[in-house]
Amino acid sequence: MAESRIHARGRLFSFILLFFVGLSSVNSTAQVPLVIWSTDSLPPLPSPSAGHISSDQELAVYLRPVFASGPHTVLLFLQEKLSKDDLTHYGGVFGNKQDSAFKNLEAALRSSSSVTFPALEWRSPSAVTALLEAELGASPVLADPDTLSHLSIDTSVNNLLLINLPYCSDSLKSCKELLHDNDEVLGKALSVLQTKGIPYISIFTGQQPSRVISETAVPQEKVGRSLLQAVAPDVKPPIVFNSTGNPCIMLWAQNLNVSVSESTGWIDLAAQTPNLTGSTCSSSSSQLVLRYPSGHVLSFSMSQRFYPVSARNWFSLDTVELQVGGVTASYVGSRGIYAPAEYSFRCQSVNNFQNALLVMNSTNQSLSQWRLNFIDFQIQGFSLNNGTNFSYASDCASFFTPAIWMGLLTSLLMLLIFVYGLHMIMQLNTMDRFDDPKGPSISVPQSE
Structure with missing residues (x-):
């Protein structure tokens, strides 16, 4: 009976689909x-x-x-x-x-x-x-x-x-x-x-x-409501710096937001096309300089070193500098922005004010209001195989997130309760003496 209903629904769906196909171009x-x-x-x-x-x-x-x-x-x-x-x-x-x-x-x-x-x-x-x-x-x-x-x-x-x-x-x-x-x-x-x-x-x-x-032809304009509709956003290409004809630095970010005062607000530098004059790269260090038409200059300095403990080369983003109107603010990675040299580094948010990965490396208090917020940020300064794709990304998100810790602790608590209950059940003992129903009954004298 259920199978016949399924077939009936399938025939109805096919009829509706064919009907609309006949009406469509x-x-x-x-x-x-x-x-x-x-x-x-x-x-x-x-x-x-x-x-x-x-x-x-x-x-x-x-x-x-x-x-x-x-x-x-x-x-x-x-x-x-x-x-x-x-x-x-x-x-x-x-x-x-x-x-x-x-x-x-x-x-x-x-x-x-x-x-x-x-x-x-x-x-x-x-x-x-x-x-x-x-x-x-x-x-x-x-x-x-x-x-x-x-x-x-x-x-x-x-x-x-x-x-x-x-x-x-x-x-x-x-x-x-x-x-x-x-x-x-x-x-x-x-x-x-x-x-x-x-x-x-x-x-x-x-x-x-x-x-x-x-x-069926898909109409270009949006007509009425549509379910499960997804429009693929335009993906801009990454910023690539070439040295001697070969790509050596690559950077991509959804937004490169900077703010130098509360009055001016945020400026998204990713919407502008930068000039890469001043960028350099070598086998041990790389520097990507982004000069924007608005007058902002972003500079990313990276280096790679060999660590005997891991027996491999690692690269780190040492400093990020923002220059506006001749004034430069320098930031260093507080919790380590690093990855294996053959990898790229990626992070959903790189900023200097909330869960900050960047800390100002300056005593000038007038620059404390400057804000950096890089959204969906990815950078690679070494071991680029080609100029179109990043290497495997090392993400900044730690494996043991708060949600994972909460799940582990909850599981441990439930395990302890289960072990305690099992221990209590195992401690139960049966009675070793019972009343004999065939023996003489107990008489209790009554006094008047």
Whole structure:
């Protein structure tokens, strides 16, 4: 009974969804799968998010370092039409189908290094061919297994061999039979190259999708109320200082709030674009100087040292200086702003007035009203691998927070109560003497 109600609700939901889809404007998202395998090792491909459609640029970015390693022979199997459903329904490329029409393709993927683009954006029938032609600098040569066996291939230059495969739309054969024949052609072509001892990179894709997935268009303007709606905020890039062409200091903060008096209030320097003149870095020390159009100058001085106890290098943010109108206030880390040298340092709030990580290093009392408050602050002054990403972050939040301590103490108290109760139960003893019901009864004389 419960199952029938669930199915009824599912049918009702589907009907409502289809109704609104029919009322909405519909656009087509054309996509084709693309499978790459090679006799050599291919670099791994990051796992795409659910529903992600790869663009031509993403494919070009992936193939560029692969082709740059030297001359390659690329074998492109270009089927007239192909969609992921074909590989799923008729084969086990994206599943575990036993009676597969792509046995040679699946065997090649299992025996070699392979990468799969489940959904590649489709623009034109010759998009993939034109991309490979541009990256390889070689014109495509039409071939088939018979011509490949007699074709002389110069492995000292890039070669692009193109094998066209039909689709079952206008064929008298069933789709599975035709796809099986295409798979046989693929297997024979690979066997010819293996017999000749030619290393190759093979690509299997379609000239166009056999099925087009329709999806509703999302309106740009906000209409009425919406539930579970989240708008991704614009994320500004980090501040990067380069020395001799290589990034050596990186800083990012959601807000860099400074205040020099109560009358002027807070100023968010993160909303301005700084000038990095005066910044320096070396293997032992780094200094990031941010000169803002408003006249404020922020300076972050860092150093790294080797500590024998931990047998590793650590870096620390030694001083933070704020200069306004020729007056400079210097602050030092009171509770230690440090991290391993190959890490970055991150903290939700770095300030000098509440749970302060920064303490003024000056006797000038007129500067006591100056306030610094860096929100979602992250900095790295050493061991930068590239100029786009921080290394692993060492957070300023301690592991044993007040909530964790409260939970530990509460658990300990309950454990003590349990142990005490168990001890009391174990101390209970049974009676060693009982009244005998068969013995003489006790008589109590009564006096009148």
